[in-house]
Amino acid sequence: MGGIGKSFGRAIELDPSSSAAHNEFAAFLLRPLGQVDEALYQLRIAEKNDPLSSQIRSNIAEVLTSAGRYEEAARYCNKLPADHPGRNRCLGRALLGQGRTEEAIRILVNPQTGADRASLGYAYARSGRREEAEKLASNLSPRPLQQALIFAGLGDKERTLDVLDRMAVLGPVRMGWILSNPELALLHGDSRLKALRKKVGLPE
Numbered sequence: 001m002g003g004i005g006k007s008f009g010r011a012i013e014l015d016p017s018s019s020a021a022h023n024e025f026a027a028f029l030l031r032p033l034g035q036v037d038e039a040l041y042q043l044r045i046a047e048k049n050d051p052l053s054s055q056i057r058s059n060i061a062e063v064l065t066s067a068g069r070y071e072e073a074a075r076y077c078n079k080l081p082a083d084h085p086g087r088n089r090c091l092g093r094a095l096l097g098q099g100r101t102e103e104a105i106r107i108l109v110n111p112q113t114g115a116d117r118a119s120l121g122y123a124y125a126r127s128g129r130r131e132e133a134e135k136l137a138s139n140l141s142p143r144p145l146q147q148a149l150i151f152a153g154l155g156d157k158e159r160t161l162d163v164l165d166r167m168a169v170l171g172p173v174r175m176g177w178i179l180s181n182p183e184l185a186l187l188h189g190d191s192r193l194k195a196l197r198k199k200v201g202l203p204e
Contacts, residue, residue, distance in 0.1 A: 019050035027059055032176020033203065036067045054084055061090050066180040070097035085112065089119050097182060101127045118146030122183055125153030149183045160184065161192050172201040 012021045023046040030039035043060045050056060057079050064073035077090035088107050095104040101123055108120040121136035137150040144163045151159040164184075168175065178184075179197065187193040194204045 017049050019046040019053065019056065022046035022049070023053075023056050023059060026063065028173055031063055031066065031180060032173045034176070034180060036063060039063050040067075054080055058084070058086055058090060061094070065090075065093055065097060066182060068097065068182060070094045073097070086115075089113075089116050092119050092123065093183075096123055096126065114140060114143045114146045118143070118149045121146070121150035122153035125150055125155075130154060145178055148178075149181065152184050152186055155186060157186060157190065160187065161190070161196070164196060168196060168200050170200075175200045176202055 012018065012025065015021060022042045026039040026042040026046070030036075030042060040060070040063055043056060043063060046056045047053070047060065057076050061073045061076035061080075064070070064076065071094075074091060074094035077087060077094055080087040080090060092104040092108040095101075095107065096119075105120065105123045105127065108116060108123055111117040111120050117136055117140060121133045121140070124130075124136065125133035133150050133154055137147050137154075140146040140150070144167050148160050148163040148167075151163065164175075164178070167178065170178075175196075179193075179202070197204055
């Protein structure tokens, strides 16, 4: 992925005020590689240049959530417009990270997308509502990422890793996004996760 980094560096050198260049550098290279501090630095520059961008605010919230900085993430989620399609999931995940599971469920209870349903399923799993979580996972069978998050919430390493292994064909950028989800924290330190990261071309 080194060539991508050089391309972004050149784009920023040519136009340092380009919010898109800083935003995409963070989203498509730094975050997948797990370089959270640098990703946030680039996103702060993007935000300064385009302070009203919902996409940039959403990306900042995502990175803060990945970093476990849930209260900050929630503040950025709350800055998103009420009709922003990812607002409820953004805030629900931040609340889950703070251990405010029942509040998160109330926000996520009317899911609009597969990603929303996955977050709701994860929340159900964490609150002990296993039957509801399993039902959502079953309904999401065509969407392996969403299933993986629910399986992780259920504490099921085997099913989580099985699904993620089948997703390795997505390549390093998309797998980097997926594996940065804090919902997958139960896999940290597992040798199979290290092998998967190596398989898709991500640093261990």
